[in-house]
Amino acid sequence: MTVFQFSSPAWMVCPVILPLIAGLLCFLFSHRTFAIALAAALTNLLVVCLLTGQLLVFGPMRCHMGGWQPPLGITLRTDGPALLMLLMTAVTGLAITLYARGYFSYRISDPRRAGRHQRQQRYFWPLWMLLLAGLNGLFLSNDVFNVYVTLELIGISAASLAALSGKPASLLASFRYLLVSLLGSLTYLFGIVFLYRSNGVLDLGLLQNLAANGLGIRTALVLMSVGLLLKTALFPLHFWLPPAHANALAPVSAILSALVVKGSFYMLFRFWFEIFPSTITQPTLNFMGTLGAVAVLWGAVQAIRQHRLKLMVAYSTVSQLGYLFIAFPLARVDGGIPVWSIVIFIALAHACAKSAMFMAAGTVFLHLGHDRIKDLSGVRASLPITVFAYGIAGVSLMGLPPSGGFVGKWLLLTASLGSSQWWWALVVITGSLLASIYVFRVMSRLFVIPEGFSLKKSEPHFRLLEWPALALALISLFLGLAASWPLHILVHGTTTLAQVFVGGLP
Amino acid sequence: MITTLIYSLTGLILFGMGFFTLIIHSHPLRKILAVNVMSTGVFLILVATAYIPLGEGEIDPVPHAMVLTGIVVSVSVTALALILACRIQETSNSSLPGRKQQGEVPEESIG
């Protein structure tokens, strides 16, 4: 049984297949959904850890599906960045699975609307499993068109999840999200057309070796980038994100903000810096950086202006995604670290912190029945762990040490000041200050227990709702201290071609 | 060569028309159809790319596979979009629920 050896590449099929099967099973056996989903999430995490071990021992690997070699066959590929994204998805996914269970149990325990929430739960699990399969497939794919398929899978599941709550605002937001997602995919597909016309191959590995620079390639790259940018909600293509993320159910918001937007970003970064590095010019990098800078500032200002907690957190996502794009002109500054470092730290820290924040916001909403920021006083008495989780997640978003957000911020600052492009540093610092404003606006309300406050009703213990949020928040906080692990995985697992390009344009 | 050019151009025009409609018009059904027209345009370009005149060699199956996949995806997404549009129609008051609403959200709708 050589396929089950530790060194076998076939393991990388599991993160895609297992959630798919789990999704189907969840759909068929709607009374056992949580057990199936939890099993799938746990197994996913275990397999990803195994893949990490594989990577550290054997280096990057490829798996040719069905034995077909490229250019005809589709390959899956593990390397440093892919594996870190898989880890991020697995860990965050497990926490969200637990949280969702608590969320739906709480809602179903309310007899008035149990029926609607039963229905929501029945559809949530299969869709979430399919989304997980799509995400894992995206990170593992080594084929441009397979990426398109996984992007569509992600888009469909995400839009359906966003619409799950059934309220008019959710439906509208989800419809817009679906159309935007579709537009993005179509543009991406259009880009593939040009790519195929120029090169005749779809495999990322083969494309990497064909460092061409014609008009076809450039058009392809522009089109594919626009498509992926639509899905990643970079300013000014971010308009669909706040309503969609804010109106969704709390676990769905966490999934969307933490994971879905990271998928398309990952692909975008890979295209720019690994597949077509020679097509990229400094002005285009600066352009992306500028859009990122505007996103950071604009998103933060909008977040400060919001009256509702979930909308604020959604605009915070727009702002934080901007940091990822500020990394574009800075990623190739020579600092002795791999090209992917900046975006990996920001993405990992943001995934954990943002999902923790959305989970905390969801718990607060469940407890209070509303999420108006100015009326949030006294929550700390009944939900101390949730408030703590929110605060710690906020620390990472503000980029305070020792969180993962700080490490990302530090890398951005070092690269920017080291290459004398100090304006990016100013934007990063201003962004953090603005972030501290919107985080503490809520913190100060959550924190204070006014004199004479008494608990409204005795709540059943929210264990499944509170602890996953705290766990993720703590991970984002200590990601900074443990920063050498992701760095180790990156260094070990990045294909040598990308490392050649650290240090400037060839 | 000419064939390829004509089909590609048509595909491009279709894409443009669809894009224009998607942006400008607000009725959801219009938008859904626009997206379909756009995808048809892309598929057309793809097929045109793969065109090899008779006798000049073997047919490249990859673009065809891509188009087939694309059509399947397109159909599924259109179905989902239509259902969403119907559901929006049912739950909202106005009959043309395609108004652009930028982030303003009524209170009870946070889930």
Place this chain on the structure above:
Amino acid sequence: MNWGQWLLVSILLSSFIPGIIIFGLPEEKHRLRTVLNICGSIAKIALVLIMDIGVYFGHIFEIRLSIIPGVELLLNGDPLSALFATLSSVLWLLTTVYAVGYLEGSPNRSHFFGYFSLCVTVTIGIALAGNLVTFLLFYEMLTLTTYPLVIHRGTEKSQRAGGNYLIYAFSGGAAFLFAVVSLQTIVGPVDFSAAGFPSSFIESHGAALILIFILLIIGVGVKAALVPLHGWLPQAMVAPAPVSALLHAVAVVKAGAFGIIRIVLDVYGPQNLLLLGVLPLLGGVASITILYGSIRALQQDDLKRRLAFSTISQVSYIALGMSLADQPLAVIGGLVHLVHQGLMKITLFFCAGNLAETLGIHRISEMNGVARRMPFTMAAFSVGALGMIGIPPTVGFVSKWYLGLGGLAAGNWWVVAVLAVSSLLNACYFLPILTRAWFGKQQEPWPEEQYIGRFETRLMLLVPPLITAFIVIAAGVVANAQVSPLAWVRFIVRGYTL
């Protein structure tokens, strides 16, 4: 890991672990909470004293954790850390006792004492930080752990004070971070043990280094309440008295001052600063702060606000001492004032808290004849006030003496002038309080009198200020002896080539 590294870690853990446990304790477990706090503080003092002995005999205490290339967490026990760490741990014990007494009967004590312990952990972390990045880490965490203490009362005023505090602190932190990254880009990672970077950088990057110095000072100056970054401090007086005591004497303001010391002595080094010519700038800002703080103090009727402005003024003595970094005498004066000002100010705040808690007195105009009612408290207050003015044999005199000598040795007569004027102003705003308390006649009944305990107030509120007042006098009397803050400071300064 050798025993030295374990020692460093346990010094931090001795307040971190009680803090975490206290967070989990239910509100009613007063006794357990108090026991945990006191045990933690005693353990910490013991461990710090062990470290002091080790440092005195030249033992190296160091522990490193590498995060990413270029960012390394470094904890390190050198004589300067030992000074600050000892001060913090001793004063923490006293403040804990005081806080337990003060908050008797208040709600939310678990949260309060939890953050209290975390705050001290972070302060010791600042003391033990061995490079700029570690300092930055603990510095930002100090903001986070002191914020809940400031807004503890939950009133509108507390929240506004807390928000103001955050704006100042985070802006300062942002400037600091920018400066740290810029500095590291130019000279590489900055370890404090190197006591300054090679002077060759000054020719190539002189202007940038000056700018970075200014940003660094702004960063720590916010917490050290240098004018015009002092705005948060008077407002933060809305917090309960133990918090004010902690903020002013032990943690926040001292951390800022400590930062200035580190930047001048260990990041840049006195020689480089002389070459860059920025020391007069620091001296100027310090002098303005000294005078401005004293003048504003004169105008205050609220006792705690007067003390707040007095702190603003007094902490700048340390900055003034540092601005004469090439004069050993001035540096000694500045460093030793770190300890002395802490002792004196904490005494004053303890007494102010006693007056507020026992008699409801918040304003100086209400203090007529209060010494008859609370003689011991006012005795301690008087000792602290006299120390602030600089009357021998209090420790206040010792620090001013050295600062003056240092100024004269540098040929900067204006230092002596500033010292003289500020002492005069100190007298102007402290002596009336003393005369009012001791010699005034009580006009009306006290605002809210409580008879608590057999003595004039609860024992836990009375003993800490008496202890610190005693130390204020004792340390001044034995200042020239082997075992005194001054002796240790001399030991520190011997280690630097000035």
